[in-house]
Amino acid sequence: MKQSSILASVFVLVFAAPRARAQPAPDDGVTAPLPMGDAVAATGRVVDARGKPVRGATVALEGATATAITDRAGRFTITAPLGAMLVIDAPGYETGLAGVTGPALDDLVLLTVGETTEVVQVDGQAPVVAAGAASLDRTELARIPGTGGDLVRSLTIMPGVVNTQAPTGFGGIVIRGSSPEDSKILIDGFEVPLLYHSLGFRAVLPTEAIDTLDYVPGGFDVAYGHAASGIVSLTTRAGAGHRSAQAEVSVIDGGVLAQGALGAKTRYMVAFRRSTIDLVLPYVLPASLDLSLTTVPRYYDEQVRIDHALTPHWDLSLSSIGSDDLLELYSDKAENPDKRFYSRTRFLRATAAARWHDGPWLATLATSGLLQEIDVEIGADQYLKVTPDTWTTRAELSRTTRATAGLNDLTLRLGGEAAVGRAGLELALPQQPREGDPGGTMGGPDGFADDTDTRFTGKVWSPDFAQWGTVTAGLSKDLHVSGGVRVDELQRNRAVAVQPRGELRINATPHTVVRFSAGAYARPPENQEEYLHDDLGFERATQLIAGVEYQPSAPLRLQGSIYYTDRARLITRDAMGTLGNWGTGASYGAELLGTYRAAPWFVWLSGSFSRSTRVDYPGAAERLFDYDQPVSINAAASWKHGKWTLGGRFQLYSGKPSTPVIGATFDSDANTYDPIYGATNSDRAPMHHQLDLRIDRTWQWGAVTLTGFLDVQNVYLNQSVAGYAYSYDYSEKLEFTSLPIIPSIGLRGQL
Amino acid sequence: MKFAIVSLLVLGACVGDSDPRWQLDHDHVVAVRASPPHLASGARATLDALVAHAGAPTSVDAPVEVRTDDGMLGSTIQADGTVLAPDLATLAQVRAARGLAADAPVPLRLITTFGADAKVATKTIYLGDTGGNPAMPTPTLEGAALGEEPITVPAATDVALAIAVDPTWEVAWLSSCGTLHDDDLPDAVLRVEPDDPQAGELAVVVRDGHGGVAWQVWPIATAP
Known part of the structure; x- marks a missing residue:
């Protein structure tokens, strides 16, 4: 059976999507998604x-x-x-x-x-929320060279994030040796069904529409669930106090953003973006490629946010984020229906949130609806039509007292969430490869095989519930503890996950904080065809993390962390191919991060080492995780002077493991080759290094400000190997390599 | 897999060249033929294959080895590489053991080896049944029927190739001269650019989905 990576992506998209649910913002329900301090x-x-x-x-x-x-x-x-x-x-x-x-x-x-x-x-840096965590604001995201200003690409600068060089599906990133689906990406506290537009080259919201990016690789609060590894939380940009507008265009896309105030109590932000790559791509693809791009990758996205201060005690927020992607192509010039690929994916999430505070009391209430439509057709036989909709409501109440029973700043917090999903499903697809399964070939049946081993038609209801409670207290001026528990319940799967978590925080010196955390985390079965099996349970992870933060001055911070994650009940196929919670695994590593934030400099140095292994079922051999890339080093600096901003970034990271093909047998009846694989993930792409540069220049004409930027990746032309593929008969091993140099150019106007 | 290639191109990636599957100038087994592919009890089948060679014309070769991993039907393979269908009682035993209907054909997967470099190919034949290889339909080039004679095509011109087959059949066009498009469809296009080899072979293979296979090979060159 031949399988194509696009099918894997499609499955990731579809079966990650229907269960997209809320994630709370415990201490600041309206805007900030991460727990904050006193x-x-x-x-x-x-x-x-x-x-x-x-x-x-x-x-x-x-x-x-x-x-x-x-x-x-x-x-x-x-x-x-x-x-x-x-x-x-x-x-x-x-x-x-x-x-x-x-x-x-x-x-x-x-x-x-x-x-x-x-x-x-x-000048100055907000405290991190967990050991190893880091944050970037909008301006910093825009200054990181080699990202083209895209926030998803910016994530690769974080310690613990693997640079896979290619998207891991339509959503998700690899954090601390975990699968992409083990980590959640939240926008204003709610999960979004996909992170990338078509083909994975752009995030579903522009950097200009967000305020901050918070990266928590582990040890996160009980208010966050359905993730066994880390959290990336994006906060959309609240409108400014005065009216302004801006527009930006590049070879990838163009967009506009308007913001301002409506009276003294209301602020707004509206943004819209459309792809321009669909205008460029037909002229870039080589003519020798047997392709007919009926609709080249085209996308729209929108972001709206309105904040209103209702009373001194009540704040309200309304927001929406939406995306619409379309792609249609034929892998031949004659546009044969057997060689057609069609994909239409769109979603709209609308959220209403309220925050009430009065003295020591704080309450948040948020409700959010998610509408999605996914329509994929592959050749004449394979298709996927899904309309997964979810409604999520979340509430949280907390009370903080300054001194009680010898404790300082005692905070009690209780929360709950109900997420009801309904997905209409029609699918006929081949069985999808899972993590650890070897890849496919090039030049085979072009992904248009007529395999439809996995078929389903019907509706799936998924009522899920979560409750959590936590206590945070200062035992002394320099010693803080927090402990809590989260309980997730999947009614359809009749599965419950009880997840105790705690952290000890010690102010070792006036400039040094030491943290120890331990906790249980769980990911529900929602990836690929897991969604079709209601007998699967949560994947489990136990995280142990120790970290230290040293901040000798406001602009400078150094932090380090070590971690060990034990994984159990991983959803894998056993020797007979039956899907179940058979797998185990472990990850360990160390991370370092140094940041300097003081005008005119923004400096970021990060390094990490990690090792991640899996055992797919009892008795199976231990193997490396698909994205086990042990070494990752990033050094970025941006310097701003007057109308110019100059930046550079150096990257060094390990190559991705792969499973070699050591032979093949020709099946004369099917006219295909059956590969013979070596040990799983026993091969590895070489280590890669590159230098990226970025330059911005600003011009001013009256009230209009124009900024041009040039962002060049890999300036010294060092081609990297993103992975390997094989010829149709597996007689040739081929390298997927990056283009030697990738420039990105754009203009942004502001009024 | 071309979607993946497009994706990587957009992301800024490229991939090395390799011989496409329609390339005849490449060492591989193009198709294995059993004559006949369906054998009644006591009937005998011979095996051969169309084999492509790098830098040399195709050949039709007999296997250097034929074996099977079927424990119940291993004795059907004879020392000379032919397959002799077992008697009715043996076939009945096999059908019963495998839960097949009393008159159902019994598939037998053969593992064949060709050439000095031991190219391995599998081929399934059917025992307790009758049926031959399909008759080769007459292919056309620019609408004109192709016979046995060598083919001449214009350079730098799209040349339409066609073969009328049952819609359930599989078609594979191969060439060592020029570039083929839609090589797995009944209607294909051949184009010989100036930097392509100006002479070689053109082949077409049809498979009927029931073990039957037929092929035809022509010398081909561009018009001077």
């Missing part, structure tokens, strides 16, 4: 680029009503939770953002429009 009275100063105080600037707590006005010395005081984001507006200046890092904030520098379109110049 509220502090934060004092700081707003200055301009020459260090002159900015008087009359409005400093607002993002997603809340609290505001402060700077005095003649530019100083302000505002009560805000640690880790919260402040939005700074002043006439004649661009909006600035700053994280609340403690009671005393470093100077916040606002630049005028004429000085730059990048408006955020913040």
